[in-house]
Amino acid sequence: MGSLTVRNLGEDIKKRLRLRAAANGRSMEEEVRLLLAERAAETATEAKPRAKQSTKPEPPVRETATRRVLLIISGGIAAYKSLDLIRRLRERGIAVRVVMTRAAQEFVTPLSVGAIAGERAFTDLFDQASELDVGHIRLARNTDLIVVAPATADLMAKMANGHADELATAVLLATDKKILLAPAMNPRMWANKATQRNLETLVGDGVITVGPNAGEMAESGEAGVGRMAEPLEIVAAVEKLLESSDARAAQNGPLAGKRFVITAGPTHEPIDPVRYIANRSSGKQGYAIARAAVEAGAAVTLVSGPVGLPDPPGMKTVRVENARAMLRAVEAALPADVGIFAAAVADWRTAGDAVQKLKKDASGPPKLELIENPDILATVSKRKTKRPKLVIGFAAETEKVIEHAKAKRKRKGSDWIVANDVSAEGGAMGGDDNAVHLVTAAGVESWPSQSKDAVARQLVARVAQALNGKAT
Numbered sequence: 001m002g003s004l005t006v007r008n009l010g011e012d013i014k015k016r017l018r019l020r021a022a023a024n025g026r027s028m029e030e031e032v033r034l035l036l037a038e039r040a041a042e043t044a045t046e047a048k049p050r051a052k053q054s055t056k057p058e059p060p061v062r063e064t065a066t067r068r069v070l071l072i073i074s075g076g077i078a079a080y081k082s083l084d085l086i087r088r089l090r091e092r093g094i095a096v097r098v099v100m101t102r103a104a105q106e107f108v109t110p111l112s113v114g115a116i117a118g119e120r121a122f123t124d125l126f127d128q129a130s131e132l133d134v135g136h137i138r139l140a141r142n143t144d145l146i147v148v149a150p151a152t153a154d155l156m157a158k159m160a161n162g163h164a165d166e167l168a169t170a171v172l173l174a175t176d177k178k179i180l181l182a183p184a185m186n187p188r189m190w191a192n193k194a195t196q197r198n199l200e201t202l203v204g205d206g207v208i209t210v211g212p213n214a215g216e217m218a219e220s221g222e223a224g225v226g227r228m229a230e231p232l233e234i235v236a237a238v239e240k241l242l243e244s245s246d247a248r249a250a251q252n253g254p255l256a257g258k259r260f261v262i263t264a265g266p267t268h269e270p271i272d273p274v275r276y277i278a279n280r281s282s283g284k285q286g287y288a289i290a291r292a293a294v295e296a297g298a299a300v301t302l303v304s305g306p307v308g309l310p311d312p313p314g315m316k317t318v319r320v321e322n323a324r325a326m327l328r329a330v331e332a333a334l335p336a337d338v339g340i341f342a343a344a345v346a347d348w349r350t351a352g353d354a355v356q357k358l359k360k361d362a363s364g365p366p367k368l369e370l371i372e373n374p375d376i377l378a379t380v381s382k383r384k385t386k387r388p389k390l391v392i393g394f395a396a397e398t399e400k401v402i403e404h405a406k407a408k409r410k411r412k413g414s415d416w417i418v419a420n421d422v423s424a425e426g427g428a429m430g431g432d433d434n435a436v437h438l439v440t441a442a443g444v445e446s447w448p449s450q451s452k453d454a455v456a457r458q459l460v461a462r463v464a465q466a467l468n469g470k471a472t
């Protein structure tokens with residue numbers, strides 16, 4: 001597949017694209033890609049018989065809350081380590097956009113940087129294509145953090161004095177984001193009073209530094225303080241800064257100060273020490289809700305059954321095996337403002353505890369007696385004390401979805417039920433998409449099929465409205 005070049009389009013089209021991209025807060029390349037993707041999707045549906053269409057266009061959905069770093073590479077021998085830095089950041093799900101100074105291109109090429117970053121490196125302030133495409137102001141602002149690695153003595157001097165003579169310095173001057181510097185230079189240059197003066201100015205301006213470290217220099221026979229911090233040290237500093245900016249965002253979120261308890265995943269009910277009763281729940285929907293609640297500022301306890309997902313950041317995760325342990329963990333997390341019960345709790349467990357593995361012998365298969373598990377949703381909904389203000393259950397149905405969900409809301413005593421169709425066609429179990437209906441006392445809202453992350457954000461936004469008295 002070739003890449004897109006906006007430069008070759010006519011001036012009028014470029015102008016219209018520029019306005020449209022600016023209105024949507026996207027780069028021109030992103031706008032063109034989205035337009036092409038939309039057109040391709042339309043062409044695909046045109047080929048099939050058309051389903052009944054809604055007249056209202058769906059609002060665009062932000063798919064992931066990806067963290068973004070703008071990496072500025074300046075011209076030092078340590079620039080080769082920046083390739084590894086890009087790789088390490090991307091491994092952690094951090095999107096990396098790169099700006100290179102002219103001098104940096106003497107050490108590593110924009111081609112190799114672009115290949116590792118997954119997007120071309122930006123190099124020129126006066127390159128018409130890149131100014132039309134993204135522009136130095138957008139480069140400076142559309143990121144969560146700016147990292148300069150390596151930061152040479154020359155670049156530090158320019159930053160300290162507010163120069164804007166090339167793309168890298170112009171971006172650094174135009175940004176309102178935090179800047180992390182990883183200085184790298186010869187030890188004498190680092191120790192020089194001019195460099196130390198510049199460093200002091202930069203630190204006073206709020207710039208954060210990582211390194212330089214002491215050790216051997218690339219030049220033979222030279223040693224001292226001046227080696228760039230190792231890529232993993234820089235990554236650790238980046239993650240710390242990104243987390244604190246997430247935390248700052250959360251303090252202002254619509255759910256700041258609210259406590260949530262959320263269940264997710266299946267439960268495993270033991271038959272004997274090696275066998276258990278389980279179900280196909282992946283935990284994805286519950287985990288997505290927990291992440292969305294944290295993003296909106298809530299303090300979340302996630303009570304998770306056995307799933308293959310890592311502990312999500314920014315919340316307390318309690319891992320349990322079976323329904324009884326899940327209920328205990330939920331009750332220990334009360335009081336809470338909101339309880340969301342997305343776990344697929346096993347309805348039954350075997351009676352009695354088989355301490356030894358059941359043996360296969362001539363008497364044939366063992367008879368398993370099943371007894372009912374506690375219903376966590378119903379137990380919490382019906383509590384006289386410490387009942388969360390808003391209790392939300394899920395209903396996985398294969399037929400008469402809304403009818404069954406309405407009955408479940410009454411039976412369990414929850415305030416809301418989020419109902420979805422888990423019949424094979426719907427494919428919600430284990431998949432990434434989900435089409436749900438929100439059943440409340442006021443009625444039923446049917447939401448379009450969307451990613452589980454988008455369902456989570458919509459549900460959390462709806463909860464925030466309800467808590468703030470703007471909806472029921």
Ligand code: C5P
Pocket residue numbers: 263323341342343344345346347373374375376377378392393394395396408
């Ligand atoms: O009755 P059913 O399993 O369909 O109800 C689903 C809802 O009830 C989900 O919100 C689920 O988390 C919750 N539930 C529970 N404890 C159980 C069974 C279901 O919390 N033992």
